[in-house]
Amino acid sequence: MRISFQEELDELEGSLHMEGELVLRSLRGAVEAVCGQDLELADEVIAFDDDVDAQYFQVEQGIELLLARQTPVASDLRLVLAILKDNLHLERMGDLCVTIAKLTKLTKGLPPDETLLEGFREMGERAEQMIRVALRSLEQRDRVAAESLLELDELIDRANRRIVNRLLEIGHEVEQREWGLRMILVSRCLERIGDHAVDIGEQTAYLVTGEFREFTDASH
Amino acid sequence: MNRTQTGLDAVHLDPVRATDFVPREPVFQLRDLSVSYSGNVAIRDVTLDVYEKAVTAFIGPSGCGKSTLIRCFDRMNDLVPGAKVDGDVLYHGEDLYAPGVDPVEVRRRIGMVFQKPNPFPKSIYDNVAFGPRVLGLKGTMDLRVEQALQQAALWDEVKDRLKESALGLSGGQQQRLCIARCLAVEPDVILMDEPASALDPISTTRIEDLMHELKRDYTIVIVTHNMQQAARVADMTAFFSVEVAPDGKRTGVLVEYDRTAKIFTTPADQRTEDYVTGRFG
Numbered sequence: 001m002r003i004s005f006q007e008e009l010d011e012l013e014g015s016l017h018m019e020g021e022l023v024l025r026s027l028r029g030a031v032e033a034v035c036g037q038d039l040e041l042a043d044e045v046i047a048f049d050d051d052v053d054a055q056y057f058q059v060e061q062g063i064e065l066l067l068a069r070q071t072p073v074a075s076d077l078r079l080v081l082a083i084l085k086d087n088l089h090l091e092r093m094g095d096l097c098v099t100i101a102k103l104t105k106l107t108k109g110l111p112p113d114e115t116l117l118e119g120f121r122e123m124g125e126r127a128e129q130m131i132r133v134a135l136r137s138l139e140q141r142d143r144v145a146a147e148s149l150l151e152l153d154e155l156i157d158r159a160n161r162r163i164v165n166r167l168l169e170i171g172h173e174v175e176q177r178e179w180g181l182r183m184i185l186v187s188r189c190l191e192r193i194g195d196h197a198v199d200i201g202e203q204t205a206y207l208v209t210g211e212f213r214e215f216t217d218a219s220h
Numbered sequence: 221m222n223r224t225q226t227g228l229d230a231v232h233l234d235p236v237r238a239t240d241f242v243p244r245e246p247v248f249q250l251r252d253l254s255v256s257y258s259g260n261v262a263i264r265d266v267t268l269d270v271y272e273k274a275v276t277a278f279i280g281p282s283g284c285g286k287s288t289l290i291r292c293f294d295r296m297n298d299l300v301p302g303a304k305v306d307g308d309v310l311y312h313g314e315d316l317y318a319p320g321v322d323p324v325e326v327r328r329r330i331g332m333v334f335q336k337p338n339p340f341p342k343s344i345y346d347n348v349a350f351g352p353r354v355l356g357l358k359g360t361m362d363l364r365v366e367q368a369l370q371q372a373a374l375w376d377e378v379k380d381r382l383k384e385s386a387l388g389l390s391g392g393q394q395q396r397l398c399i400a401r402c403l404a405v406e407p408d409v410i411l412m413d414e415p416a417s418a419l420d421p422i423s424t425t426r427i428e429d430l431m432h433e434l435k436r437d438y439t440i441v442i443v444t445h446n447m448q449q450a451a452r453v454a455d456m457t458a459f460f461s462v463e464v465a466p467d468g469k470r471t472g473v474l475v476e477y478d479r480t481a482k483i484f485t486t487p488a489d490q491r492t493e494d495y496v497t498g499r500f501g
Contacts, residue, residue: 002497002498002499005498006499071448072497073447073451073484073485073496073497074484074485074486074487074492074493074496074497075493075497076497077484077485078485078486210485210486211486
């Protein structure tokens with residue numbers, strides 16, 4: 001039994017989950033900032049991304065060291081490869097939260113549309129739920145839960161489409177149109193966070209089965 | 221043990237990925253092979269095929285019978301008093317243990333390299349020339365010796381001192397000399413029992429590189445304790461384990477035999493997984 005190796009592997013997985021928690025905080029902050037036009041909070045979200053990045057590097061370096069020193073094979077190898085990719089997905093989610101925060105700042109003083117903000121709250125909740133399901137399915141090596149992300153992704157995609165439709169309906173004032181253009185990107189960011197969660201689910205399925213396959217058209 | 225995991229007829233070796241090893245003809249076909257020493261079964265009911273011009277590795281913990289098994293391929297177990305071989309070893313479809321098969325001829329076709337380099341206390345040249353001389357092989361001896369040393373990637377290091385004693389070579393060079401000695405009699409198969417375990421990392425790398433070269437022309441079977449070595453050099457890997465009976469008797473069994481890539485990424489048997497990931501023992 002390679003005790004120290006197992007400990008390192010557990011630690012690495014723990015670091016990834018910690019990164020997931022940071023991303024969840026970032027996501028909540030970004031959605032609150034955009035819905036409440038809270039520029040201060042938007043700045044905090046942008047600054048907080050350094051914490052996500054630091055965690056990302058820690059996981060990255062842990063993987064590098066583990067590969068160099070321990071030569072993992074079989075399920076250990078699959079776990080390390082899954083962590084390598086999940087790490088990138090989480091970091092990208094963090095970046096998308098930053099984009100939402102920046103878009104919030106760009107819409108300072110522009111008139112918001114309440115229906116749309118309600119839509120963002122819904123998408124934010126769905127994205128948060130997807131991240132939780134993705135992380136929990138990894139933790140529990142639960143392929144069925146991982147595959148359920150596909151259905152959750154369909155819901156967030158629908159919410160995204162509703163927002164686009166609503167945007168086409170709102171007024172033709174220049175200010176409203178500018179706000180709407182920024183907000184279509186916010187919607188897109190939230191939808192992309194869902195896609196990254198599905199990708200994490202795919203890695204869990206690979207870890208459990210040893211076969212890599214995409215969950216149909218999830219990222220399209 | 222589930223025979224479907226080990227038999228030729230049952231190992232599903234259709235290539236799945238473009239990089240998958242595609243087996244050629246089987247050189248050896250073991251069928252329900254068991255070996256016992258004075259009634260104690262060392263390894264039991266092994267059924268597997270060794271494919272032509274590929275490297276096949278046998279891995280497993282001490283006492284799993286992998287060295288016993290490799291000794292069946294050149295009938296070395298015949299030399300052990302009390303040894304008994306049951307089941308079939310087919311070599312190119314013919315029974316290797318049939319009456320009338322000459323073990324000496326078998327060992328000319330099937331060479332063996334051992335853990336510790338064992339050159340004769342003779343010159344480098346004579347070490348390589350010994351086999352061909354004894355067998356009365358035709359052709360120019362100088363050319364034969366040079367070719368064998370070239371193939372064993374030793375020629376450049378020894379060409380100016382062929383008349384010097386082989387015992388003056390380094391351990392890694394001695395092992396390559398033993399490989400050259402093996403090659404000089406034009407074998408079909410090279411068996412290697414822990415060929416690099418007594419060597420330093422650089423010499424080990426050379427032996428491993430050599431295996432990659434040699435498998436173009438020869439079939440290679442290697443027993444190794446070093447799992448990463450198997451992962452690096454082998455096309456096919458067989459994992460053996462030890463079963464302990466209630467009376468304490470230990471018997472080697474074949475657990476899983478598949479493409480090396482499969483064994484080291486998605487092994488089918490939990491015992492293989494536990495061994496290759498280091499969770500065993």
